[in-house]
Amino acid sequence: MYQYDVLDRTIVAERVSQFRDQTARRLAGELAEDEFRPLRLMNGLYLQLHAYMLRVAIPYGTLSSGQMRALAGIARRFDKGYGHFTTRQNIQYNWVKLEEAPDILAALAEAGMHAIQTSGNCIRNTTTDQFAGAAADELEDPRPWCELIRQWSTFHPEFSYLPRKFKIAVSGAAHDRAAVAVHDIGLHLVRSGEGNVGFRVLVGGGLGRTPRLARAIRDFLPKRDLLAYLEAIMRVYNLHGRRDNIFKARIKILVDSLGTEEFARQVEGEFRAMHEFGYAPETSPAEIARITAQFADPVHKRAEAGGETLDRQRAENPDFDRWVRTNVAAHKRAGQAIVTVSLKPVGGPPGDASAEQMDAIAELADRYSFGEIRTTHAQNLVLPHVREADLFAIWQALGRHGLATANLGLVSDIICCPGLDYCNLANTRSIPVAQRISERFADAGRQAEIGPLAIKMSGCINACGHHHVGDIGLLGVDKKDGGEGYQMTLGGRADEDGALGAIIGRAFSSDEVVDAVETVVGTYVANRRDGEDFTATYRRIGAAPFKESLYAADQG
Amino acid sequence: MPLIRDNDLVAQDPWVRVDDGAALPEDGTPVIVSLGRWRAERETLDGRNGRLGVVLKAGDDAAELAGDLERLSLVALEFPKFSDGRAFSTARLLRGRYRFRGELRAVGNVMRDQLLFMHRCGFDAYEVARDDALEAWTGALSDFSAWYQTAADDRRTAAQQRGECAAPPLSQSRARIRANAAAASAPPAPAVSCCAGDWAY
Incomplete structure (x- = not known):
């Protein structure tokens, strides 16, 4: 894992002092709220419905056990004893007091963390594959590049006042777990025809009210050109992105209006000029080597395949067997495994973890996973490097803390935004609906029978819950009668086979929505052929059968 | 004005x-x-x-x-x-x-x-x-004394300072960083040297 050196520590510490001074000026009345607002937003501090919310960056979703303990400490000392893991691999505290915010930032800095650029119209936290460095299907570990981008984008003097927020994701694996196609810039590590590794560059993806899949503008970018190429993209966007309408200000709209080819032409032109006139930023091989060396590959001295013991444990414990099937993924090393810890217990708010749970996971990470933890954009946690032989002990320990839910990727592993319970943008509540859906499908056997299925829910058009790319997407809307409504989309997905879901029909009321989800699931299960996933069935039979079963009563 | x-x-x-x-x-x-x-x-x-x-x-x-x-x-x-x-x-x-x-x-x-x-x-x-x-x-x-990006100014970036620290003996590179800091056009913010502390903590 990356360790701050004295320069990194200096930059973060100076940011804390700067914000402490700004907060003091605000509390003393020297700064008006409208002057303070952009300053606090760039430190991740939002004013929500009931209190301030602080969004803490977890760069590319990688945490040490010590950092997790620091997050638990903050939850105890400054919040109500829990935190909420988000779809951007970050963590949010929902009950923060303004006067304590600088102390929280100082506590974060102690642990080598910050809340820099977790909000505002700047380059946000770079996200990646939660299995980076561990996945069996990986070409190269994307995290050194993510760290390079974190440093490059932190307080970038040119790109801190963009038309709108800006999100970058990097994937290094064949299967795209980082959803790069729904980011402003998506980078995919690929091998060229000559055998070199570089990046495929996508731009203009995103969700929100104008969902778009990103479009490729470079099939192969050499590694040494990464920062220069990113700056060329950012410069074209910063100069030409719309600033007259907040809803048309994302880079996807600029790419739409120029066309992908013209946008690419402008980027390539700027990229060439940078080199011709000598103002291209260098992607320093020495610096990337220094960073890469810190993501050394942890190897257990005596990695043991589970073998017969694991087989017996699974045979004797059907619950453990189910958990292994759903929550354990293949590691690139024989005898090691990747464990995903579900933060989606039946009836619980998706993504929430108590301070006690955070401490427990830190403890398990120290004992079994080289002190390393990941957060996922599906709002779960990962122990990336465990021995197969330790799986049973880990499962038992997780169970003692309510963390052994065996539902990863299943119908109750719902992605969900905070919704109207916290957020002042939301039209509707999200969490209670997610809780009701997970209660409806509580039976683990039934979930296993249904198989992998992604339900994603957003409380408003801003799409923090990624509803466009769920097998079943739910979007909170205001109904004409003033009640809360949920519009359903079907057939979306966010990986390399990306697609945006299509609206199926009229929105459902809060009373109807859980039944509607169950109807869609039933229709899928009844129609699927030998092992088809939802996408395959939906693409084969189309929307009509779903429409019929959902709206049969409307016809009568 | x-x-x-x-x-x-x-x-x-x-x-x-x-x-x-x-x-x-x-x-x-x-x-x-x-x-x-x-x-x-x-x-x-x-x-x-x-x-x-x-x-x-x-x-x-x-x-x-x-x-x-x-x-x-x-x-x-x-x-x-x-x-x-x-x-x-x-x-x-x-x-x-x-x-x-x-x-x-x-x-x-x-x-x-x-x-x-x-x-x-x-x-x-x-x-x-x-x-x-x-x-x-x-x-x-003076809000900040270290920077990550190259830009249109002549401040030494963190990566450049690290590169200097990695190669020559400590005393030489310190002198060079001081010289760079002195040559910078900005008001003399105290330049942070990455040689001043350990790299990992």
């Missing part, structure tokens, strides 16, 4: 901003005109016996001045509001792509919390609408 240039308050700004349609001064007073007026009255302006500057609004394209920059002593870039960051990129283009070496002045809504970024992007003059303009400037430039 208080003007900061070369790290100091300028007592008397020699430049006069002449609105479109207003008469040009008869004498050699240096004038700043809009891009539109420069295009329309280039010959008249060229024939004047005085220095010339052009102000670009946030949406104006720096490329339109590319061929004229040798004749201009000043380019002013307007910041219409705090959240509009286009002029940061225009500044980078003027300094980098078009090699402009004259005065690059920030005008309009020039906020204290953006001065450091402006300086990094190549500005060297700032119209700061506050009584404590010099204090604001000095404070803004």
